[in-house]
Each structure stands twice: as structure tokens, then as C-alpha cells.
Amino acid sequence: MVDRRRSRPLQVGAVAIGGDAPISVQSMCITKTADVDGTLAQVYALKGAGADIVRITCNDVEAAQGLAEIVPRSPVPIIADIHFQYRLALAALEAGVQGLRLNPGNIRNEEHIKTVAREAKDRGVPIRVGVNAGSLDKDLLEKYQAPVPEALVESALKEVRYLEEVDFFDIKISVKHSNVPSMVESYRLLAQAVDYPLHLGVTEAGPLPGGLIKSVAGISTLLLEGIGDTIRFSLTADPVEEAKAGRQLLEYLGLRERKGLDLIACPSCGRAEVDVIRVANEAQKALEELNLPIQVAVMGCVVNGPGEAREADLGIAAGRGRGHLFVKGQVIRVVPEAEMVTALVEEAKRLVEEGVEARLAAADKDAAAMAEADRGVLLQTQGDANRVEIKRKAVAETAKG
Numbered sequence: 001m002v003d004r005r006r007s008r009p010l011q012v013g014a015v016a017i018g019g020d021a022p023i024s025v026q027s028m029c030i031t032k033t034a035d036v037d038g039t040l041a042q043v044y045a046l047k048g049a050g051a052d053i054v055r056i057t058c059n060d061v062e063a064a065q066g067l068a069e070i071v072p073r074s075p076v077p078i079i080a081d082i083h084f085q086y087r088l089a090l091a092a093l094e095a096g097v098q099g100l101r102l103n104p105g106n107i108r109n110e111e112h113i114k115t116v117a118r119e120a121k122d123r124g125v126p127i128r129v130g131v132n133a134g135s136l137d138k139d140l141l142e143k144y145q146a147p148v149p150e151a152l153v154e155s156a157l158k159e160v161r162y163l164e165e166v167d168f169f170d171i172k173i174s175v176k177h178s179n180v181p182s183m184v185e186s187y188r189l190l191a192q193a194v195d196y197p198l199h200l201g202v203t204e205a206g207p208l209p210g211g212l213i214k215s216v217a218g219i220s221t222l223l224l225e226g227i228g229d230t231i232r233f234s235l236t237a238d239p240v241e242e243a244k245a246g247r248q249l250l251e252y253l254g255l256r257e258r259k260g261l262d263l264i265a266c267p268s269c270g271r272a273e274v275d276v277i278r279v280a281n282e283a284q285k286a287l288e289e290l291n292l293p294i295q296v297a298v299m300g301c302v303v304n305g306p307g308e309a310r311e312a313d314l315g316i317a318a319g320r321g322r323g324h325l326f327v328k329g330q331v332i333r334v335v336p337e338a339e340m341v342t343a344l345v346e347e348a349k350r351l352v353e354e355g356v357e358a359r360l361a362a363a364d365k366d367a368a369a370m371a372e373a374d375r376g377v378l379l380q381t382q383g384d385a386n387r388v389e390i391k392r393k394a395v396a397e398t399a400k401g
């Protein structure tokens with residue numbers, strides 16, 4: 001169990017951040033904010049994929065007007081993303097957003113920042129001080145000669161001081177870098193300096209799969225050290241992928257309860273009795289549509305499969321042209337290989353509806369014996385193969401001698 005850094009709690013609308021609150025997933029719309037229906041459709045898609053909070057750009061007056069229509073219809077709290085023009089932050093607050101993100105690198109006037117903070121305080125709206133290595137304050141870039149972790153943290157702390165000077169403490173901070181080790185180091189330094197909640201992300205992580213790998217590397221490293229209260233994957237991809245990845249990461253790390261499918265599969269090997277990649281992909285596609293909160297295993301052979309995946313709620317392993325369907329490691333049905341995916345999907349639905357005990361009780365009475373027979377034959381074949389190999393080696397040794 002990770003010993004989590006204690007951070008000050010705050011609320012972004014109905015979503016609690018920091019303190020004992022679950023780590024939340026954020027994503028950002030890529031639509032034009034003035035396109036109200038298009039943006040709302042994306043907000044709903046992001047929520048469906050696992051986002052708790054969605055950020056939307058507020059880059060002009062039309063965007064601020066769009067926010068005023070989007071916020072009351074949104075199923076999740078909306079954070080307005082503000083760069084350069086503090087007046088747009090005021091317009092976003094007027095539109096009713098539940099959070100603001102200010103970039104200290106491009107809103108640099110102290111009085112403007114304080115004006116926004118006073119207005120946000122009156123409305124009970126938190127502010128994220130969102131530092132990005134790519135848009136670091138020019139003075140700090142000159143001082144440090146590069147966007148090093150110390151520079152990112154100094155930029156964040158400077159802006160935090162402006163906010164604190166007007167008694168504003170509903171603050172979240174991010175110090176995002178596109179370089180994973182620099183990102184990790186920046187957050188570690190920041191976590192020692194303040195107790196405000198931290199929003200984690202690797203900025204400009206890029207397209208899949210590299211962007212995903214960088215984000216997982218940076219965000220997981222920190223989460224496993226207990227650092228981080230809310231996360232975003234910044235992928236050059238459909239933002240639904242960001243939300244899905246963020247949610248899945250938290251579930252895989254045991255930091256959020258499983259909401260959807262967790263499909264595990266063996267990597268396949270020479271023992272495989274079926275095309276595991278094909279079966280796993282077909283099963284994933286069919287099961288994802290149902291979005292059942294279970295762990296399902298697809299295993300390439302009955303020799304090792306059911307044993308290795310006995311922790312899974314449900315699984316299937318291939319052997320001698322058949323699929324052995326198992327619940328918690330116990331074979332309940334043997335089906336023809338061509339029906340493996342259909343049987344898996346059908347059983348997944350029943351398992352969620354009826355529960356493990358009921359499905360074990362409903363097991364085909366011949367299933368265990370059939371499974372054992374298949375396994376025995378395969379082990380025997382494997383034994384024969386081993387004997388052939390031993391004999392081949394012996395012959396080779398004799399020939400050498």
C-alpha cells in the first residue's frame with residue numbers, strides 16, 4: 001500500500017481533490033469551445049471513458065460564451081484553460097466554470113493574477129498553477145539557461161505566492177515537462193516545498209504508443225511514491241484515449257476501484273494451441289462493448305493457462321481444438337475452439353449477473369474430467385517431445401565423440 005503524501009483538500013465542483021480523495025482523472029477537449037454541441041459531446045465521451053474532470057480552452061470571447069452554455073449541461077466539472085489574457089479568466093468565472101488553469105509563463109502581471117484570484121475566491125473556484133517546461137517564464141529561462149526542474153518549481157512557487165498574498169489557498173499545481181526524468185524530479189522537488197495538491201502529467205508526450213509509455217513512466221513513478229492527486233495523459237490522440245488510459249492506470253495501480261474490463265492474456269509461446277493474439281483481440285473488442293467490471297484471462301494452452309490465471313474471475317484456455325472455460329481457475333465448460341470468444345462473452349455476462357458461486361455450481365459435470373484428459377494428453381505429447389529432444393542430443397554427443 002502506497003503511503004500517500006498529505007495534501008490540502010479542495011473541491012473542483014463535486015469532485016474532491018487532495019486530502020483523502022481518490023486520485024482523479026482529467027482530460028481536455030480538442031473541439032472549438034464555441035462549438036457548444038460538439039464540445040459537450042466530447043465531454044460526455046470523456047466522462048464515459050473515465051474522466052472525472054474535463055478542461056476546455058477559453059482562448060477568446062466566443063469560447064467564454066460557449067463555456068456559459070457548456071458548464072450547466074456538463075456531466076463533470078469544467079476547468080477553463082487560460083493563457084495570456086487574464087480577462088478571459090474573469091469571463092470563464094462569469095460563465096460558471098468550476099476551476100481555472102493559469103499558465104504562469106504567459107500571464108505574468110502580478111496584479112492581473114491577483115484580480116483573478118480575488119474573483120475566484122469570491123466564487124469558491126480553485127486555480128491550478130500550471131507550469132509547462134515549454135512555456136517557462138523568460139526570466140527563469142535566462143537564469144537557469146534551460147527548463148530544469150528547479151526553474152519549473154521556482155516559477156510555480158512565484159505564482160503561488162501571488163495567490164497567497166490575496167489569501168487564496170484553493171491551489172493545485174503542475175510542473176509538466178516532456179522529459180520524463182525531469183518531470184519526475186520537478187514534482188519531487190515541488191512535493192517537498194508545498195502541501196498543495198499536485199496535478200501530474202508529462203507534457204507533449206506525443207502519439208501512441210510512445211506518448212502512453214512516457215506518461216505511464218512519469219505518472220506511475222510519482223504515484224507509487226505517494227505523490228499526486230490528479231492526473232492527465234497528454235497524448236496526441238483522441239482525448240478519449242487519454243481518459244481511458246488515465247483511468248486504467250489508476251485501476252492497475254490499485255488506486256481506483258475497477259469500473260470496467262481488465263483483460264489479461266498470456267504472451268503466447270511455442271506451447272500455444274491457438275492464435276492467442278487473435279482470440280485476445282476478439283475477446284477484448286467484444287467484452288469492452290459490455291464494459292463489465294471483471295478480470296478475464298485468455299490463455300494459449302491448457303497445460304499452464306488455468307493455473308496461471310486462477311486469480312482471474314473468468315478465463316479460457318486452448319487445448320486440442322477446444323476451449324476450457326474456467327471461473328476462478330475451475331473449469332466449468334469445454335467448448336469447440338471456434339466458439340471460444342462467444343462462450344467467453346456469454347459466461348462473462350452470466351458471471352456478473354449471477355456471481356461466482358452460482359456459476360461454479362452450474363458447471364458442466366463432465367467439464368473437469370474432459371479438461372483433465374486434454375491436459376493429460378498434451379503433457380504426454382510434451383513428454384514425448386522431451387524424450388525425442390533428449391535422444392537427439394545423445395545422438396549428437398555420440399557423433400561428436
Ligand code: SF4
Nearest residue numbers: 266268269272300301
Ligand atoms: S499459457 Fe501456455 S501458451 Fe501461454 S505463454 Fe504460458 S505456456 Fe505458453
